[in-house]
Amino acid sequence: MRRVEAAACSFWLCTSEPATVTVTLYPGVRMANNPGAPFAASPPTELRKFGERLYLGVVTVELGGANGGAPLTPGAIYSYDVSINGRTLTDEGLLEDQNPTGLPRRFALGYVSGRLPSFVTPAPTLDGLRIAHASCRKSNGDGPDALAWLDDWTDEHFSNLDGERIQQLFLTGDQIYADDVAACLLPMLNALGIELLGREERVVVDGVSDSLVRVNATSLPALRRRKLVRDVARFSSTECDNHLIGFGEFAAMYLAAWSPHVWREIPGGEALLDQLFRPLSDGVPPALCALLTDWEGCHGGREGTSAWREARGAEVLAERERVIAWRNSVGRVARLLANVPTYMIWDDHEITDDWNLNQRWRNRVYRTALGKEIVRNGAMAYALFQAWGNDPAAFATQGPNRDFLDDTARFLATEGLDDDGRREGANVIDRLDRALGMASGAPNTQVRWHYQVPGPRHLVVVLDTRTRRKFTGQGIAPPALIDSGEQLPKSPLVDGRELLIVVSPPPVIGPFVLESLGAPLFQTVGDFLYGGEHAAIRAERLCEPGGHVTGVEGADAEGWGANEPAREELLQRLAGFRRAIVLSGDVHYAYTMTVDVWIGNDPNGARVVQLTSSPARNNFLSIVEAVLRRHALLERYQAIDVPERLAWKGKASIVLPEGAQIKPGRRARMRRAPALVPAAGWPAGTTIDEPPDWRWRARLVRDERPESQLPAWAQRPQLSPEDELVVEKPATHLRAYRAIAARHQACALGGGYRQLRQMVFATNVGVLALNGSLFNNSPTPRNGNELGI
Structure with missing residues (x-):
């Protein structure tokens, strides 16, 4: 589910085969075998080819106005079915739970067997508005996957009888981590990327002049990419042993984050270590070998592979466990995204850590061929997997956004030719780089990633704080993240709207x-x-x-x-x-x-x-x-x-x-x-x-809130009456001190309780x-002529 307005709602799809898609809407909660009369339907839409097994598109149901029919009702539930080459969600098995061995569980998209997925439109009043937001979801991170909790919320409030179902979800940056990728995951992503495109990509690597470098597990293996990324591309990421490089790898990362259907089994134990800890192949050109991380040299010469394995093996296996935990939540995240209108904006990790940090960073990275290759590949993937669904109209009408999609398709087709054929696509590459601000060009040729989402009583403005920065000088001076006149509307709000909501990936103000x-x-x-x-x-x-x-x-x-x-x-x-x-x-x-x-x-x-x-x-x-x-x-x-x-x-x-x-x-x-x-x-x-x-x-x-009003899991252990300290009775003191110390220790060391009242880690x-409390009782300002002494 992507953008939803009164007169249109859009759906993002990705398939492995050519597909013509139709989406049909139904009012209320519906079962697939008896949905009743449809409310509206999209025209048949052909998904666009970006690889041999990569077809993408945004399908829009248009309502009201010149399209006829009524617009969507604020605060109402609508179910939908999707026809892919004539096969419905039921035919595709997407309305039933499946539990394949060694792969993520696949959940019925309607939360119960045979029920259609659905969404809720934004409420007609501010006090009925329910919005969720999240960021920084890393495949090899610690802790549970918070988006899976939001799936639980949607399940609990599916019928929206209490008005608590989420109406809009904003993912505010770092939906994927392109730089910090688990060693166990990269081989799967690389193989999947090759399958999606139907070929091995080649990239230009500074210092390797005899040929383009193939993006595969032999030429660019896991755990050996740090030197290439830091010293050749000149990136500043410090966690980049497995940095994504090819477009196919970026596309595979998005699919792995959102779909349980693309996963392959990840080996464990000695099989995984055998796959990762091995000498470079003799077929790798010497010039490229010199640019890959030399773990053998680090650990004592040609025989250092075993020492390297001993030093890093336990870390790699522990990281695999975190990836498996993330993998096991992907099915729930897929179900969530099928039932909540979702909007996204990138931050740096969609490309690399510190992307466009300052002018010095740009000057250093954009003078390298590999640096531009990686940024370009990541940006093309972002356009297809995130940006397109944010504002489908911007990519459907003539302008830089549609041109970027067209050039992305041309580039990916040209990249499949031989070296000379790819170099003939230099004009396409130049246009892509100008559209991304990596090469000089007219401002009106640059893609517009920022956008607005109007609601009945609110307006959401999503800022692009990465590609429209204003730099001072050629050094490390912090940039202005946006041109506020370009991305923010004029005040006050119009058309009866009462509240402005701004999405800024970095906080405007912090503790x-x-x-x-x-x-x-x-x-x-x-x-x-x-x-x-x-x-x-x-x-x-x-x-x-x-x-x-x-x-x-x-x-x-x-x-x-x-x-x-x-x-x-x-x-x-x-x-x-x-x-x-x-x-x-x-x-x-x-x-x-x-x-x-x-x-x-x-x-x-x-x-x-x-x-x-x-x-x-x-x-x-x-x-x-x-x-x-x-x-x-x-x-x-x-x-x-x-x-x-x-x-x-x-x-x-x-x-x-x-x-x-x-x-x-x-x-x-x-x-x-x-x-x-x-x-x-x-x-x-x-x-x-x-x-x-x-x-x-x-x-x-x-x-x-008093502790008694907190959820039970957030309340600290309570002292029993017999453990209370009675000052007048010295015999109770030691027992009370022990009980107090035990409670303090349980709170400090136990995993169940964390301090959550002010800053949540x-x-x-x-x-x-919205209940108004944060906007009521605004404090009286200090007199303008007084200072605090």
Whole structure:
């Protein structure tokens, strides 16, 4: 299920054979054997060929207006059946559970045998709106797959009698991880990619001039791609031993993430180790051998394969167990995506870690042939598997989006020719690169990945924060993530809509204990390690090609907080709507924040609510969570810190009393344009000449419900009455202390309880239900002429 509006609903399909598809809608919940009269149907639509066994398309049912019939009713359930070459979902066996041996379980798409899948349209009022969002779902990550929990939710509320069924699902980035791929998974993806295309791809690798390099398990084996990716493509990913390279591998990764039907058995134990830990084939050209990770050299020469196997084998087998756990959830995720209108936007890992981080990264990577090959292949896969269904009309009408689909089909067909034939497709490659912003060209030739989704009472604006960045200089300066005038609508909302929802993959604002303290510290440490390492000779790092990355790359210094002027511009734009919600992911922990913004002397502030859900399956660094949870000072700072900022378009109009001293950093902030300074911590007697042009206050929201109102699994163990400490009875003290210590230990070490009231580090998915509480009781702003002393 993809885009749903009152006058149209779209369905994304992928088949292994040529297919003509028709989708038929029915009102309400329906069984396949007696669905009743149809509500509407799509015209027969032929899926488009992108490989010998790769046919893709978006099928749209158009309603109302010139198409006749009634539009979809807000808040209503509609079931649907799909005819593929005349065969229905029943004929294809998709409405029955199947449990093949050694492969993911396949679930009936209607949740019970013989029932059609269905969806719910957005509610007619804001209080009836139910939206889910998630991000960062990694195949080899730790923890459960949070999207499978959302499948449970859909099953529980399928008939929507309580109004709790999800109406829109936003996947806010890192739907796949192209860089961090499990060693056990890459051989399956490579073989599947070859099967999808009907041939082995070839890619240009800098330094291998005699021929194009085949993307197969012999030339580009698992566990040996790090040196190629770091030193040849010049990427900055540090987890890239098995980086996806060919288009077929990217396509296979998407299918493995969403479909149980494409999986093959993954060997385990010694069979897996035999497959992965082996010397390079004699058929690999010497020039290419020199560009692959030399594990034998790392472990003592030509006979080092066994030592390499001994050193990494246990890690590979443990990683396989995590992949199998992810694989076992794929059938449920497929069922979820067939029953909830789903919208997507990419972040960096769909291509590679730190993609388009800064101008230095772009200059370094886009000067290499291999770097551009990988980015191009990943972007073509993103267009087919994610972007097309977000806004089908943009890919159906004349313009850069449709041209990109056409050129993708031409490129994949040309790539199957011999070397000379492929090089004749240079014009197609050039157009693709210009459309992706990798080569210079007119702005109107670039693909538009951002889009909007209107609802009855809300408007969702999905931002592309990866390919429309504005860079300053040629170095590491953090970019402005968007041109706000291009991607955001003008305020206020029109057509009766009351609420703006913005999807920004990186959060607009985050907890200051991490954003203002943790990230700069991490960046400084990274720069220290990078500088010390590069005083040595890079070529000596056989076991870790590429070495450490810079602090900017390691700390991902590219979010909204890294470029304050760009964030301030965005907050001002959002303030014009009075109420706005931002849905984000990216950071591998979840939280809610409110930001109250006042423009000029207007006493009526606006409120922006930041909702962050991450990860669906990729836990945050355990050391960071441990420090936050066990350091009393950080816990206290996190709980009470309420950042307030005053801002002027030019320099700050603040007058310090004679002889007063402030820190150099604060003085520097006063002199910037725009000037953004804290509202507190000024010397006594400090005054303001001109009131600030805008100001804001942020607050990290805490779940304040009494413990008795939390779900049973989230409640801490309770002390029994006989374990209570009675001060007047010394005989009870030791027993009570023991009981209290035991409870504390159970909470700290037990897997069932985690601190979830403020920042959630467990895998998670967010569900949004509007009851007004986050928009009510907006605090009164501090007087514009007062500073916190």
